[in-house]
Amino acid sequence: MPASAGDGATGRVDQLDFADTAAALAKLLEVPPETALDLRALNDALSDAFNQDPPDVGAVHEDVPVNGHLRTTVVVPEGSGPFPVLLYVHGGAWVAGGPRHYAKLSRRFAEAGFLTFVIDYRLAPEHPFPAGWQDCVDAARWVARECGRWGGDGSRLAIGGDSAGANLSAAVVPALASSEVRLKAIVLIYGAFDFEMMLNRPAHGEADERLNLANRIAAEAYLGDDIEQLVADPRVSPIHDVSGMPPAHIVVGAEDALVPQSEALVRKLEAAGVEHEYFCDPHMPHGYLQMEMLPPSAPALARIVAFLTRCLALGEGRQGR
Numbered sequence: 001m002p003a004s005a006g007d008g009a010t011g012r013v014d015q016l017d018f019a020d021t022a023a024a025l026a027k028l029l030e031v032p033p034e035t036a037l038d039l040r041a042l043n044d045a046l047s048d049a050f051n052q053d054p055p056d057v058g059a060v061h062e063d064v065p066v067n068g069h070l071r072t073t074v075v076v077p078e079g080s081g082p083f084p085v086l087l088y089v090h091g092g093a094w095v096a097g098g099p100r101h102y103a104k105l106s107r108r109f110a111e112a113g114f115l116t117f118v119i120d121y122r123l124a125p126e127h128p129f130p131a132g133w134q135d136c137v138d139a140a141r142w143v144a145r146e147c148g149r150w151g152g153d154g155s156r157l158a159i160g161g162d163s164a165g166a167n168l169s170a171a172v173v174p175a176l177a178s179s180e181v182r183l184k185a186i187v188l189i190y191g192a193f194d195f196e197m198m199l200n201r202p203a204h205g206e207a208d209e210r211l212n213l214a215n216r217i218a219a220e221a222y223l224g225d226d227i228e229q230l231v232a233d234p235r236v237s238p239i240h241d242v243s244g245m246p247p248a249h250i251v252v253g254a255e256d257a258l259v260p261q262s263e264a265l266v267r268k269l270e271a272a273g274v275e276h277e278y279f280c281d282p283h284m285p286h287g288y289l290q291m292e293m294l295p296p297s298a299p300a301l302a303r304i305v306a307f308l309t310r311c312l313a314l315g316e317g318r319q320g321r
Contacts, residue, residue: 028194033214036095036125036221043096050290054104055111062099067118068141070135073099073118074150075110081151083115084158084312087143089136091163091189091287092243093218095124105290112305114312115152117143121168125221132222133235136172144181156312158185158246160291161305163258164218166191170238170245170265185311187304188247189298190252193229193239193265195219202255212256242268248276249307251300253284279303 018042041133057123058078063071077083086109090097099106099118120136144154161169166188176183192198199219203209223230234241239261252262259280269276281288281296288294289301 019227033217035094036217039093039170039214040096043092043101044127046287047101050287051101051104053214054107055102057107057110059150060107063120064065066139068120069122070138071120072104072139072143072250074252075106075116075118076100076150077110077113077115079113080214081115082148082153082156083151084156085115085142085143085152085154085309086116086187087157087159088116088118089121089159089161089168090118091161091165092123093214094129094132094164094167094222095265097123097164100244102290104292109305112159112273112308113152114319115147117147124218125127126258128224129230130223130235133168133171136168137175140176140181140183141179142174155182157181157183158308158312159183160185160187160189160249161191161193162189165189166239167193170242171235172232173238173244173246174241180284183246185308186249186310187261187288188248188265190256190258190302191250191261191265192258193235193237193261195223197261197264199231204231208257238317239265241266242272242274245269245272245274248274248309249304250276251281252306253286253288253296254280254282255284256286277307293317 057075057077061074064074066072088100088102088106090102092101098120102118106116106118119136119139122131124132136247140159144157149156158167169186170188170191173183173186198215201212203212220227220308224234230236232240250262250266252259262278266276266278281300284294284296288297291297
């Protein structure tokens with residue numbers, strides 16, 4: 001997860017040369033973060049660059065109430081349903097992000113024919129664990145029950161997310177196993193699945209040290225004073241419980257510090273006999289699915305769409321970009 005101090009974050013992002021993405025992202029780490037709000041400021045600054053020129057879709061409904069405090073954005077495909085359904089859990093290191101930060105990506109999924117919900121779950125440090133996790137559980141139950149209001153077919157439901165959103169997506173699966181929710185697929189995009197591994201990542205230089213500091217800040221904001229007791233909780237580190245996991249699509253960029261996390265999860269799924277597919281895209285950094293200026297971004301999204309198409313039995317002819 002890229003990190004920076006809040007002061008000047010927007011200015012640095014505006015000057016990035018994404019032709020050399022690795023160097024650009026390294027530049028973001030030049031100023032060590034001090035608080036979770038620094039991470040949030042950087043995430044906000046990156047949002048504009050990642051959400052330019054979104055594709056046309058059937059409709060977008062913002063701030064739809066799920067319960068007393070929880071809201072979601074609903075992105076409806078063109079045409080008529082019933083549509084397969086995707087609940088997308090956004091990234092942001094558990095402290096940042098929201099539906100507007102994923103406006104373009106969520107429309108890409110709707111463009112491909114999926115009724116897409118982007119949940120605006122509560123963020124740390126204002127709302128530490130288990131607030132965000134519980135919001136995702138509640139959202140999945142609500143989406144399965146209410147998606148028909150927008151032409152969705154609740155029997156063809158997938159969940160997925162990136163980074164912290166991948167963590168949350170995997171972490172809620174066991175809690176949904178005994179509910180009315182029947183997940184048909186899960187998409188895990190450069191996720192963090194083991195907090196102990198993340199917090200004990202070796203550093204081989206200053207850039208690693210800055211990233212490890214960002215990880216520590218995010219983890220302490222999310223888990224609070226109980227961090228040492230919670231790191232092994234499956235609701236925090238879902239690698240410790242893959243029971244009930246539906247068919248999974250796991251993807252990460254080869255330059256991402258979270259590659260070992262995806263590889264560890266793949267081994268866990270293999271041992272448990274869970275159907276899955278795994279892709280590690282060469283030279284790609286964290287967050288690249290939203291970096292459409294990078295050539296591997298479109299094929300990565302196309303693979304996800306193809307996976308969801310197979311698992312949710314989507315009809316022919318709507319493959320997106």
